[in-house]
Amino acid sequence: MIDKHEPDELRQKRAQAVKTALVLGIIAAAIFATFVGSAIIGR
Amino acid sequence: MKKENTIIVALAVLAAIIAATWLILVAPGLTGNEVNMTRGVTQQSGDHFDLHMIVLWICVVIGIGVFTVMFTSIVLHRKSRGHEAAKFNHSTKAEIIWTIIPVLILVVMAVPATTALVRMEDSSGAEMTVKITGFQWRWKYEYLDEDISFISSLDQTSNAARQLNSGVTPASVENYLLNVDHPLVLPVGRKIKFLITADDVIHSWWVPALGWKRDAIPGFVNEAWTNIEKPGTYRGQCAELCGKDHGFMPIVVIALAEDEYESWVREQLAEKSQNDQQVTVR
Amino acid sequence: MTTQVSHPDVSETHDEHDHGDHKPTGFLDRWLFTTNHKDIGTLYLVFSLTMFMIGGAMAMVIRAELFMPGLQLVEPDFFNQMTTMHALIMVFGAVMPAWVGFANWLVPMMIGAPDMALPRMNNWSFWILPFAFTMLLSTLFMDSGGPAAGWTLYPPLVLQTGTSFAFVVFAIHMMGVSSIMGSINIIATIFNMRAPGMRLLRMPMFVWTWLITAFLLIAVMPVLAGAVTMLLTDHFFSTNFFNAAGGGDPVMFQHIFWFFGHPEVYIMILPAFGVVSEILPTFSRKPLFGYGSMVYATATIAFLSFIVWAHHMFTVGMPLQGELFFMYATMLISVPTGVKVFNWVSTMWQGSMTFETPMLFAIGFVVLFTIGGLSGLMLAITAADFQYHDTYFVVAHFHYVLVPGAVFALMAATYYWLPKFTGNMYSEKWGKIHFWLSAIFVNVLFFPQHYLGLAGMPRRIPDYSPQFADFNMISSIGGFAFGLTQVLFVGIVWHCAYRSKVKATPAVWEGSRGLEWTLDSPPAYHSFNTPPEVTCNALSRAD
Numbered sequence: 001m002i003d004k005h006e007p008d009e010l011r012q013k014r015a016q017a018v019k020t021a022l023v024l025g026i027i028a029a030a031i032f033a034t035f036v037g038s039a040i041i042g043r
Numbered sequence: 044m045k046k047e048n049t050i051i052v053a054l055a056v057l058a059a060i061i062a063a064t065w066l067i068l069v070a071p072g073l074t075g076n077e078v079n080m081t082r083g084v085t086q087q088s089g090d091h092f093d094l095h096m097i098v099l100w101i102c103v104v105i106g107i108g109v110f111t112v113m114f115t116s117i118v119l120h121r122k123s124r125g126h127e128a129a130k131f132n133h134s135t136k137a138e139i140i141w142t143i144i145p146v147l148i149l150v151v152m153a154v155p156a157t158t159a160l161v162r163m164e165d166s167s168g169a170e171m172t173v174k175i176t177g178f179q180w181r182w183k184y185e186y187l188d189e190d191i192s193f194i195s196s197l198d199q200t201s202n203a204a205r206q207l208n209s210g211v212t213p214a215s216v217e218n219y220l221l222n223v224d225h226p227l228v229l230p231v232g233r234k235i236k237f238l239i240t241a242d243d244v245i246h247s248w249w250v251p252a253l254g255w256k257r258d259a260i261p262g263f264v265n266e267a268w269t270n271i272e273k274p275g276t277y278r279g280q281c282a283e284l285c286g287k288d289h290g291f292m293p294i295v296v297i298a299l300a301e302d303e304y305e306s307w308v309r310e311q312l313a314e315k316s317q318n319d320q321q322v323t324v325r
Numbered sequence: 326m327t328t329q330v331s332h333p334d335v336s337e338t339h340d341e342h343d344h345g346d347h348k349p350t351g352f353l354d355r356w357l358f359t360t361n362h363k364d365i366g367t368l369y370l371v372f373s374l375t376m377f378m379i380g381g382a383m384a385m386v387i388r389a390e391l392f393m394p395g396l397q398l399v400e401p402d403f404f405n406q407m408t409t410m411h412a413l414i415m416v417f418g419a420v421m422p423a424w425v426g427f428a429n430w431l432v433p434m435m436i437g438a439p440d441m442a443l444p445r446m447n448n449w450s451f452w453i454l455p456f457a458f459t460m461l462l463s464t465l466f467m468d469s470g471g472p473a474a475g476w477t478l479y480p481p482l483v484l485q486t487g488t489s490f491a492f493v494v495f496a497i498h499m500m501g502v503s504s505i506m507g508s509i510n511i512i513a514t515i516f517n518m519r520a521p522g523m524r525l526l527r528m529p530m531f532v533w534t535w536l537i538t539a540f541l542l543i544a545v546m547p548v549l550a551g552a553v554t555m556l557l558t559d560h561f562f563s564t565n566f567f568n569a570a571g572g573g574d575p576v577m578f579q580h581i582f583w584f585f586g587h588p589e590v591y592i593m594i595l596p597a598f599g600v601v602s603e604i605l606p607t608f609s610r611k612p613l614f615g616y617g618s619m620v621y622a623t624a625t626i627a628f629l630s631f632i633v634w635a636h637h638m639f640t641v642g643m644p645l646q647g648e649l650f651f652m653y654a655t656m657l658i659s660v661p662t663g664v665k666v667f668n669w670v671s672t673m674w675q676g677s678m679t680f681e682t683p684m685l686f687a688i689g690f691v692v693l694f695t696i697g698g699l700s701g702l703m704l705a706i707t708a709a710d711f712q713y714h715d716t717y718f719v720v721a722h723f724h725y726v727l728v729p730g731a732v733f734a735l736m737a738a739t740y741y742w743l744p745k746f747t748g749n750m751y752s753e754k755w756g757k758i759h760f761w762l763s764a765i766f767v768n769v770l771f772f773p774q775h776y777l778g779l780a781g782m783p784r785r786i787p788d789y790s791p792q793f794a795d796f797n798m799i800s801s802i803g804g805f806a807f808g809l810t811q812v813l814f815v816g817i818v819w820h821c822a823y824r825s826k827v828k829a830t831p832a833v834w835e836g837s838r839g840l841e842w843t844l845d846s847p848p849a850y851h852s853f854n855t856p857p858e859v860t861c862n863a864l865s866r867a868d
Contacts, residue, residue: 007855010439017442017517024509024543032547039555039566039581067772076795077780080712088712095709102699109695113670117688122610122677129675132612132865141667142660149656152706157649159708164645205396205788213394213791220394220790244482245575247640247715251781255711258641260576261481262569265642282640282715282783284475285482287402290786 437520718778
């Protein structure tokens with residue numbers, strides 16, 4: 001799976017992309033939690 | 044590309060589009076079918092109809108304008124006519140103009156739209172109140188100022204005809220799917236308040252001739268009002284999916300002149316006390 | 326003005342290692358375990374076309390029952406299942422996955438990236454879908470049948486659903502996870518993997534609209550997940566979120582659902598806007614007019630889409646101030662949308678147009694989507710909406726923006742890029758026949774529904790009073806003809822991929838601009854291993 005021929009620049013870009021993805025995933029989870037949480041608390 | 048040529052073609056295209064618009068909007072009405080909203084028999088229904096027509100006309104004009112430009116371009120600016128492509132790709136002035144003008148058009152629309160809505164919301168000063176409850180799949184009406192209440196269901200002939208493969212043609216049933224066993228009888232010329240709720244799921248009470256619909260929500264009471272200007276029979280249907288027979292719980296309103304309405308009330312009360320007496324006798 | 330300086334992937338010479346074209350051998354390796362954006366794109370597109378046929382079949386059942394007054398074919402409860410499933414399949418199974426399919430194929434190529442940022446997550450995003458939809462469709466065969474409360478799933482009615490209820494909720498959860506993961510992938514790709522020189526304001530409009538759509542998806546899919554989870558707990562775990570007797574509020578569901586639901590419809594249409602912005606310049610041989618405006622208008626539409634949701638609920642009994650706010654906000658959306666339409670027309674104006682099939686569908690989109698948008702403006706007027714709501718006028722509106730809107734754009738995209746994807750030209754003659762039949766019959770099908778709604782016919786009813794008979798019959802005839810015409814589409818696509826002998830050039834279309842058109846047709850399995858250099862905005866021919 002690991003591509004020995006992958007240029008460094010591309011590897012860096014993909015690493016950065018993974019960080020972006022993680023942040024977005026946390027945001028999505030936060031939206032879900034806030035939403036359901038406020039519905040529960042608001043009741 | 045001569046400018047005069049463009050204008051001539053544009054005018055021809057405009058004529059064609061106006062003809063097409065007439066064909067689509069007016070011609071179908073000439074078949075005897077209803078194609079437009081009813082003006083109805085209340086001030087609200089008239090307001091809503093007028094609002095609808097204003098917005099419709101504005102939309103028609105905008106559509107005709109946009110399509111005329113488009114189709115003129117399609118006729119003239121084609122490679123097969125040897126037209127060479129221009130190179131322009133922006134115009135800040137144009138963007139500003141076609142942002143501001145639509146906003147102005149919206150403001151023009153918003154004024155009557157706001158007035159109609161404000162008028163609709165004011166249910167004060169009502170001279171009688173009727174409570175409407177939606178059930179799966181019938182309506183219950185209670186006259187809160189008299190002791191009258193009854194259930195209103197799809198009338199039997201319609202109900203028999205609407206069964207799957209009943210063998211009865213709908214055209215042979217009078218007011219098919221729009222008839223009930225116990226219509227809601229109301230007086231003309233009085234402000235009537237409605238308290239609308241439901242017993243099980245969400246329904247919606249709608250009589251187009253009165254001009255509005257209001258959802259019937261279990262556990263909550265919605266207010267609405269009407270003032271019917273003309274005697275007559277007005278039919279409507281449930282307007283919120285409420286299960287398998289959502290299409291089979293219609294509404295019939297019979298609007299009577301003041302004195303006829305009072306007679307009807309007296310009849311109902313007399314019948315009711317007769318029934319009560321019979322029960323106690325037994 | 327070319328968009329790149331040197332381009333190793335255009336094959337006159339193959340580089341020695343030739344990583345470009347090694348596809349995995351073995352069916353499972355190629356398709357089940359793929360991490361390749363092109364193959365995943367193909368999977369999404371084939372899946373969505375299949376779902377389109379299934380959802381279409383359900384529509385045929387609906388139109389067949391509504392062909393004449395009286396009940397001839399199905400019981401009312403099954404009819405409700407058909408309307409519910411038709412919408413769920415078309416929205417979540419056909420339109421959305423189709424756009425993701427095009428995003429997968431095109432976004433990396435359009436920005437000069439070798440693949441999506443997270444190729445393995447990409448695989449999961451797709452493969453969740455066949456499972457989710459098998460589960461959803463299987464509910465039709467359960468004892469109490471499938472969901473029948475409308476795709477909007479309003480409680481309390483939806484809580485009367487039988488055995489299928491839990492499966493519907495889980496299917497929706499799975500689809501949501503798929504969309505969220507896909508959107509995260511798209512944003513991460515666009516933000517991090519662009520070729521040098523591919524500034525954000527040089528990106529193609531399709532990429533911009535997908536970038537914005539992906540943010541909308543991340544914002545609202547979790548909300549839908551929350552809403553259906555609350556339905557689940559109300560049904561099984563004695564919560565009372567939406568039960569008035571327990572202190573809850575059925576209308577709160579509507580607020581939550583439509584907070585998702587309104588951005589959802591923009592999610593379905595923004596990529597369509599992007600496609601039209603790609604196609605019109607190519608066949609007008611002219612730059613896109615107002616590129617910057619188009620980007621800002623799209624962003625404005627996306628922002629406004631969050632604050633208009635209650636226009637789906639004008640009859641629930643909201644306070645006056647609420648109704649007024651939502652009316653004004655909804656009316657406002659027509660401004661940036663109008664800006665886009667005017668920019669498209671200005672792109673065509675003074676062009677040198679030819680009318681191949683993609684252009685026909687794109688023009689059809691502009692005309693017919695505009696009609697749908699104008700009926701939307703009418704619906705925004707709350708007091709008038711008291712007469713339109715829950716009638717066929719609404720059905721007509723949303724079908725105009727979705728069918729000759731989103732679906733026509735999907736077809737335009739298919740005809741436009743299929744030669745690139747497959748390396749073969751489709752049959753232009755049959756493409757045009759498909760267009761004209763579709764364009765005529767879609768109007769026969771949906772235009773009369775405006776009259777039906779205004780004349781008083783409610784939605785979601787299997788039978789109706791004879792005064793509505795004529796237009797229902799016309800609409801049904803249009804429906805059968807439109808449906809049959811789409812079988813033609815499947816044939817054209819299949820023929821293009823497998824039988825066509827006419828090869829496509831890299832550029833395919835005379836006026837095409839953009840990085841994807843510099844690659845071979847079909848492109849190498851792995852393209853842009855070396856990123857290209859970008860020096861200008863291809864679409865607007867500007868810097």
